[in-house]
Amino acid sequence: MNFHTRKWIKPEDLNPNGTLFGGSLLKWIDEEAAIYAIIQLGNQRVVTKFISEINFVSSARQSDIIELGITATEFGRTSITMRCEVRNKITRKSILTIDKMVFVNIGEDGLPAPHGKTEITYIKDRFKDDDLSA
Numbered sequence: 001m002n003f004h005t006r007k008w009i010k011p012e013d014l015n016p017n018g019t020l021f022g023g024s025l026l027k028w029i030d031e032e033a034a035i036y037a038i039i040q041l042g043n044q045r046v047v048t049k050f051i052s053e054i055n056f057v058s059s060a061r062q063s064d065i066i067e068l069g070i071t072a073t074e075f076g077r078t079s080i081t082m083r084c085e086v087r088n089k090i091t092r093k094s095i096l097t098i099d100k101m102v103f104v105n106i107g108e109d110g111l112p113a114p115h116g117k118t119e120i121t122y123i124k125d126r127f128k129d130d131d132l133s134a
């Protein structure tokens, strides 16, 4: 799993108990998963369809640096399923896990559309035909 996005926990991210507010974390994860799905499916129009149980494993505190990890686990006809983990960047202690996040590829008519993808692609795969010296 690649951990792309780092967040520095600030006062506005906290709940009244002084730990990271779960709602803030879920907002960041939904955006992270949407960006991952957009890149993997090559379509800006993707929507969150389903999120499985969310396990808040441990708390994060102000000034902690956390990192968000997403990986695709399944490519369907119109959907992509991902797994998510959030951990402390420094200690690697797990903060949250979600086994299943399903996003659906949407066509111009607003309906689910086949995406034609079957496996994870990486930057080197996406740009391998380009003449990068130009």
Ligand SMILES: CC(=O)SCCNC(=O)CCNC(=O)[C@H](O)C(C)(C)COP(=O)(O)OP(=O)(O)OC[C@H]1O[C@@H](n2cnc3c(N)ncnc32)[C@H](O)[C@@H]1OP(=O)(O)O
Pocket (backbone or CB within 6 Å): 030, 034, 046, 047, 048, 049, 050, 075, 076, 077, 078, 079, 080, 102, 104, 110, 111, 112
């Ligand atoms: C990033 C964001 O903030 S998006 C905003 C929040 N999300 C939304 O507003 C989405 C609202 N929901 C919708 O518009 C509709 O439910 C749609 C268009 C996403 C899907 O419509 P549906 O009628 O369910 O479509 P359909 O039955 O064809 O299923 C589409 C895909 O989702 C999968 N799916 C549907 N329901 C579920 C479910 N409960 N769990 C997991 N996967 C599901 C299907 O298996 C299918 O995948 P596949 O083609 O790879 O096999």
